[in-house]
Amino acid sequence: MIEQYPRKFSDAEKLELGRELSEKGIERERLEEQKKAAASVFGGQIKVLLRECADLQRKIFAGYEMVDVEVDVLLDTPERGFKRIVRRDDPTIYRDEPMTHIEKQRSLFDGLDPGASGE
Secondary structure: OOOOOOOOOOHHHHHHHHHHHHHHHHHHHHHHHHHHHHHHHHHHHHHHHHHHHHHHHHHHHHOOOOOOOOEEEEEOOOOOOEEEEEEOOOOOEEEEEEOOHHHHHHHHHOOOOOOOOOO
């Protein structure tokens, strides 16, 4: 039969146990720092994925996405005082809308020769 009983440590054993405790504490701190760094990296990656998922969900829900398209602006088209926005890559009319005050002023001088006297 075996029983356990208390055994007192010598000063040398206490010193050795203290050294081991110190090493374990340093190792634990190192692992905690690695854990924080990994959590930060994963947290950033998760945020990126969440943004991408939200963007895809919006596209699916809306059924379209907004993209940049080069357009031409045709002043006084389809009639005087209106402008037509036309896609450059195909003949699609994007929209017709009233011209701004500045556009109306500009269209007054289109085609005029700056050197002509008007007489």
